[in-house]
Amino acid sequence: MKTLQRLGPPLNNASRNQKITPEDIQLSLDTGVAAAFAFARQSILSFKENEIDSTNGKRGALIFTGATASIRGNVVTSAFSAAKHGARALSQSLAKEFGKENIHVSHAIIDGGILTDRSKGRSNDPNWENNNNVRLRPESIAESYLYLVNQDNSSWTWELDLRPAHEKW
Numbered sequence: 001m002k003t004l005q006r007l008g009p010p011l012n013n014a015s016r017n018q019k020i021t022p023e024d025i026q027l028s029l030d031t032g033v034a035a036a037f038a039f040a041r042q043s044i045l046s047f048k049e050n051e052i053d054s055t056n057g058k059r060g061a062l063i064f065t066g067a068t069a070s071i072r073g074n075v076v077t078s079a080f081s082a083a084k085h086g087a088r089a090l091s092q093s094l095a096k097e098f099g100k101e102n103i104h105v106s107h108a109i110i111d112g113g114i115l116t117d118r119s120k121g122r123s124n125d126p127n128w129e130n131n132n133n134v135r136l137r138p139e140s141i142a143e144s145y146l147y148l149v150n151q152d153n154s155s156w157t158w159e160l161d162l163r164p165a166h167e168k169w
Contacts, residue, residue, distance in 0.1 A: 062094070
């Protein structure tokens with residue numbers, strides 16, 4: 001025991017943000033990983049009943065939406081990032097498992113503000129609203145998702161990273 005005491009503070013320091021509780025982490029994991037798993041499971045079971053589409057070689061397409069927190073944490077994002085990392089790993093595992101059954105699973109990272117009526121009301125910044133370089137348009141995101149859905153089975157994308165041109169990342 002004396003040897004361990006000499007090592008100093010514990011190395012498994014889950015978060016420097018002491019405001020995050022174990023309940024916060026559990027809620028985040030339940031929402032971001034367990035719910036994603038439940039939705040994916042039901043979707044995949046449904047897709048398995050489909051015939052293979054002759055135009056793209058698929059039985060179905062399942063897209064997980066992530067964020068930059070899916071690939072790296074940040075100062076106060078431990079709970080959010082843990083869930084996003086988990087969902088990303090889940091999508092990758094499902095892509096490998098069910099690709100062989102012609103089910104396309106992908107992960108899309110969305111990084112940046114999205115122009116919606118709600119975000120317009122919060123920002124109250126015409127420069128942000130009118131500048132495609134600093135925020136995402138929902139229509140552009142939808143086009144990217146349709147690209148994933150319509151990809152043929154000779155070259156499936158697993159991960160797509162969408163961000164405005166001037167997003168700092």
